[in-house]
Amino acid sequence: MRHLFAVLAASTLIPAAAIAQDAPTSATGKEALGLLTRGIAFKTVQGEGQVPAYAAYLKQQLVSAGFADGDVTFVPIGETGYLTARIAGRDRKAKPTVVLGHMDVVAADAKDWTRDPFTPVVEDGYVFGRGSLDNKxxxxxxxxxxxxxxxxxxxxxxxxxxxxxxxxxxxxKTTQAAANAFANAGLVLNADAGGGALGEDGKPIAYGLQAAEKVYGDWHLTVTDPGGHSSRPGPRNAIAVLANAVVRIANYRFPPQQNEITKASLAGTAAATPGELGAAMKAFAANPADTAAADILSADKRYVGQVRTTCVPTMFNGGHAPNALPQRAMANINCRIFPGTPRAEIEKKLVELVADPTIKVTFRDNGTIEAGASPLDPKVVGAVKAVVAKRAPGTPVLPMQEAGATDSMHFRAKGIPSFGVGGVFMKPGEIFAHGLNERVPVATIDPGVVWWEELLKTLG
Structure with missing residues (x-):
């Protein structure tokens, strides 16, 4: 391990000129930048086996700062695992607070990137690299x-x-294990969600406090057929049958829904949103049965995830030869389900829309779990508002519902209040998490460490 760290240290050094140009000024900010640039170089993609090495590096840093070796542990699970570090509180009987994040990143193909995704680069005011934003x-x-x-x-x-x-x-799997290990937690602060939005002028315009997220679900639709010679088509074609079913699903709109999180978010955003869209936000927040307002919001990709369940085809595969009738066709339907709606209810609707008993509808379990929203805790909301007021006076704090999925779901499913309270502020148009040339502003690092210190002390 020592040898590995030495190699990474040599390979992840950043040119002095680049650091001088964009460097944080605080000691903690400089330390965070060093952790981030080193961290990007660990290729913590599934199958690479680098999560344990990254965890060992983080443990080394924590222990060097005074953590006891026994207070920083790594629990291996397969090729990966989860890391924990504990600061003991005054009341050892009280339920602990968990600060949650993740060390792994999605895959990245170097040939598609402007810079190598696993070689950290500080340039033009940004730290570039896979995982630079999500979630390192x-x-x-x-x-x-x-x-x-x-x-x-x-x-x-x-x-x-x-x-x-x-x-x-x-x-x-590591999330499930960690949630089981800390099922006694009283509060989860998730670093992988929430954050501040900057306008084009670089000034803060809102802070999103994540308190809910959509439930993830994949279903496979499968059609099988004897097939045959393409010159002798019959009344049934596996690809055509499946295609018609997929179109029916794609054209269907689930009923609009609302919870206290989306209501507060849309009501708070409406005042700063001009025109028809802002009017629709206001109308839907006031009346979730307003389908016309819901349809206007659904037409905007930024808000479709806030008003209803969505199910869309994401993959299609069929046939085995260009001159043969298809013997099999398969489509993947990806659903992002409004919190509180059972998956079984969505599957029932998909079967209804397929309207063909010869099409097999199969749920594909990927480890995600059904979980409702976290009720807005006045103590947490108050603490976030207080810290936002220090960092960006006058910036509104808006509860938000994540259209994607985070580790919080496994804690929420156990009834543990979980909130996304990330400390990064950046322009929404510059967020390339999971995409090409992922980056994070260097300017967010100094205020980011202050953010976490203030939030932990305010709540702690």
């Missing part, structure tokens, strides 16, 4: 902050436990 930026901010607090001998009221999972982007 906030992981680095949190770790650097905990290192500072440990050096200062800060003691929270209750135990504070850092939990970094190793397969959030894939099977979430």
């Amino acid at each position: 930026a906030n992981v680095s901010l949190v770790v650097a902050t905990l290192m500072k607090l440990k050096r200062e001998k800060w003691v929270p009221k209750r135990d504070l436990v850092l939990v970094l999972t190793g397969d959030e982007e894939t099977e979430m």
